[in-house]
Amino acid sequence: MDLQTTTYLVVGASFALYIGIAIWARAGSTSEFYAAGGAVHPVMNGMATAADWMSAASFISMAGLIANMGYGGGLFLMGWTGGYVLLAMLLAPYLRKFGKFTVPQFIGDRFYSKSASTVAVVCLLTASLTYIIGQMTGVGVAFSRFLNVSSDTGIYIGQAIVFLYAVFGGMKGITYTQVAQYIVLIAAYIIPAVFISIALTGNPLPQLGLGSTMSGTDMALLAKLDTVVTELGFGKYTTTTAGSTLNMFVYTMSLMIGTAGLPHVIMRFFTVPSVAAARSSAGWALVFIALLYTTAPAVAAMAKMNLHGTVNTAVKTGGDLYAEESSIKADERPDWMKRWEKTGLLKFTDKNGDGRIQYYNDATKNPEAKAKAEAAGWKGNELTVNADIIVLANPEIALLPNWVIALVAAGGLAAALSTAAGLLMAISSAVSHDLVKGVFMPDISEKGELMAGKIAMAVAIVVSGYLGLNPPGFAAGTVALAFGIAASSLFPAIMMGIFSKKMNKEGAMAGMLAGLFITLFYVFAHKGIFFIKGTEFLNLIGGANPFFGITPEAFGAIGALVNFAVAFAVDKVTKEPPEHIQHMVEAVRIPRGSKMVDGAH
Amino acid sequence: MQHSHDAQGYWKATLGLLTKILIVWFMVSFGAGILFADLLNGIKLGGYPLGFWFAHQGSIYIFIALIFYYGKAMGDIDREFDVHED
Numbered sequence: 001m002d003l004q005t006t007t008y009l010v011v012g013a014s015f016a017l018y019i020g021i022a023i024w025a026r027a028g029s030t031s032e033f034y035a036a037g038g039a040v041h042p043v044m045n046g047m048a049t050a051a052d053w054m055s056a057a058s059f060i061s062m063a064g065l066i067a068n069m070g071y072g073g074g075l076f077l078m079g080w081t082g083g084y085v086l087l088a089m090l091l092a093p094y095l096r097k098f099g100k101f102t103v104p105q106f107i108g109d110r111f112y113s114k115s116a117s118t119v120a121v122v123c124l125l126t127a128s129l130t131y132i133i134g135q136m137t138g139v140g141v142a143f144s145r146f147l148n149v150s151s152d153t154g155i156y157i158g159q160a161i162v163f164l165y166a167v168f169g170g171m172k173g174i175t176y177t178q179v180a181q182y183i184v185l186i187a188a189y190i191i192p193a194v195f196i197s198i199a200l201t202g203n204p205l206p207q208l209g210l211g212s213t214m215s216g217t218d219m220a221l222l223a224k225l226d227t228v229v230t231e232l233g234f235g236k237y238t239t240t241t242a243g244s245t246l247n248m249f250v251y252t253m254s255l256m257i258g259t260a261g262l263p264h265v266i267m268r269f270f271t272v273p274s275v276a277a278a279r280s281s282a283g284w285a286l287v288f289i290a291l292l293y294t295t296a297p298a299v300a301a302m303a304k305m306n307l308h309g310t311v312n313t314a315v316k317t318g319g320d321l322y323a324e325e326s327s328i329k330a331d332e333r334p335d336w337m338k339r340w341e342k343t344g345l346l347k348f349t350d351k352n353g354d355g356r357i358q359y360y361n362d363a364t365k366n367p368e369a370k371a372k373a374e375a376a377g378w379k380g381n382e383l384t385v386n387a388d389i390i391v392l393a394n395p396e397i398a399l400l401p402n403w404v405i406a407l408v409a410a411g412g413l414a415a416a417l418s419t420a421a422g423l424l425m426a427i428s429s430a431v432s433h434d435l436v437k438g439v440f441m442p443d444i445s446e447k448g449e450l451m452a453g454k455i456a457m458a459v460a461i462v463v464s465g466y467l468g469l470n471p472p473g474f475a476a477g478t479v480a481l482a483f484g485i486a487a488s489s490l491f492p493a494i495m496m497g498i499f500s501k502k503m504n505k506e507g508a509m510a511g512m513l514a515g516l517f518i519t520l521f522y523v524f525a526h527k528g529i530f531f532i533k534g535t536e537f538l539n540l541i542g543g544a545n546p547f548f549g550i551t552p553e554a555f556g557a558i559g560a561l562v563n564f565a566v567a568f569a570v571d572k573v574t575k576e577p578p579e580h581i582q583h584m585v586e587a588v589r590i591p592r593g594s595k596m597v598d599g600a601h
Numbered sequence: 602m603q604h605s606h607d608a609q610g611y612w613k614a615t616l617g618l619l620t621k622i623l624i625v626w627f628m629v630s631f632g633a634g635i636l637f638a639d640l641l642n643g644i645k646l647g648g649y650p651l652g653f654w655f656a657h658q659g660s661i662y663i664f665i666a667l668i669f670y671y672g673k674a675m676g677d678i679d680r681e682f683d684v685h686e687d
Binding site for chain 1: 642654
């Protein structure tokens with residue numbers, strides 16, 4: 001069977017599975033729609049959370065980013081997993097005890113203020129909408145690369161599938177499809193990694209393979225990779241940091257608290273039956289996430305090694321990388337390179353006209369590498385490689401069978417669809433529960449609210465699809481913004497709501513607004529006001545990264561600090577929260593008396 | 602709900618546990634994985650330089666252990682102060 005037919009079969013089967021689950025898990029009440037009836041087993045919820053969390057970016061792009069960044073890429077690995085420790089200990093069990101459907105409802109009730117809840121809704125909608133644009137584009141990209149349809153058609157198909165199980169199933173349908181999607185995506189990620197690890201090191205576990213010696217030599221894989229990339233003028237793989245050590249530190253912190261503050265992740269913990277289950281479920285979520293996140297660095301280093309080995313034969317033989325015959329002849333490059341050149345993800349230009357491919361860092365600061373390249377008559381790097389290739393073309397680089405390539409397609413789609421569905425759920429519950437029921441129509445019946453939820457979801461699907469089809473120029477920068485907002489506004493507000501009995505509404509609101517404002521200010525100074533080109537105001541703040549060299553993507557943690565500081569300062573000079581609120585905080589802190597989540601305001 | 606339990610004692614025990622866990626959380630990621638990574642890279646764990654291993658592998662394993670330890674220790678504290686769920 002040819003590759004195209006196999007891919008259609010595997011992807012088609014996975015879609016049939018998701019739709020089957022959707023029909024089985026229809027939501028009949030608001031409790032099922034918002035919180036899957038509060039009856040999801042903690043291990044199941046862990047799997048669903050993992051699928052919810054791991055987006056098209058985690059699946060397709062992360063290993064490639066790490067391959068490019070080397071050691072510094074560890075900030076994504078630590079940042080996006082360490083956040084679960086914070087979530088498990090500081091937020092999830094308490095919010096589960098509080099027992100309401102949404103994050104803004106907690107903020108509104110705890111800070112006894114509709115305005116506080118509305119600020120939270122605005123933060124939630126901005127974070128979720130910016131995040132979902134990336135998912136929808138991801139769906140389109142995955143479809144167009146694997147199924148030979150246009151990216152637009154891909155988005156339409158994706159919208160239709162998500163509509164089927166999200167609108168009818170609500171949180172219940174989403175939860176069980178996410179479990180299925182997790183299994184598809186993790187199999188798709190790990191199987192090629194195992195094959196590659198065996199081929200390079202003889203060890204079937206990629207996590208151990210990365211620390212092993214290369215097959216047939218006594219040289220460690222990482223040491224070999226360090227030697228090859230340094231000789232070619234790239235930074236040393238195991239030590240190159242992301243900017244300064246301080247920047248890496250702050251960036252990691254921002255991703256951690258951003259992760260813990262993302263509403264679509266937090267609300268997954270409203271679906272488990274008890275406080276104890278919320279605690280253990282966070283652990284299971286991290287187990288399932290770690291399966292991918294500990295494999296990714298192995299995929300990154302091994303694929304990088306394979307790529308260099310493909311275009312430079314001296315990588316395998318240990319000969320002179322700069323010898324003429326080491327660079328492969330362009331005519332003899334493998335078929336998979338030609339295939340991916342068509343997509344533009346791989347580009348080859350013969351700059352020195354010798355008919356061979358030279359892949360090295362031509363902007364190197366390493367004088368030795370520079371001299372060698374000049375002596376060899378190299379006239380610039382001839383191969384540009386998009387980071388996504390590392391995962392997408394990995395099975396082909398390693399010459400794996402067609403069904404593995406088809407599985408990777410299904411896995412990429414599962415990752416994008418599951419995250420999109422989780423985000424849509426967060427958006428629709430904020431609109432129907434916190435805005436429609438909370439602010440505009442407090443008397444709405446349960447049936448009416450359920451209908452409002454479904455309509456909000458359908459509208460959100462159409463809007464996000466539209467934004468995916470016509471991505472605003474700023475689409476690329478948006479995920480960082482979502483983390484920045486979650487870190488600087490939502491996380492500190494929720495945490496203070498639980499850990500400080502005396503925090504009042506004035507403090508919390510001033511804190512949220514200050515954190516949000518300073519973060520947006522710093523990001524917009526670099527990327528333009530609302531990402532509009534030409535409105536950057538860097539000279540106003542003294543050049544790029546003026547705050548101790550911290551990049552705008554890494555700024556969320558600073559925003560959170562500002563939030564905490566402002567909140568406590570304002571809290572000191574305004575009056576204490578009322579007695580019953582302080583009692584409520586005490587009740588939230590202990591597990592006894594937990595009940596099913598409900599929607600009462 | 603009754604208020605017969607020792608709310609202050611319970612909260613103190615909880616914060617004590619959180620502090621202990623957060624110290625380990627900080628040490629393995631920000632400590633071993635970032636601040637002291639260069640230093641630790643002199644030590645090898647198989648083919649892994651140790652600092653690199655903490656940043657790309659080790660901290661994640663320890664995070665998992667921390668959450669499950671937290672769940673268990675918290676359950677013990679809940680029972681000790683008689684505030685556990687039925």
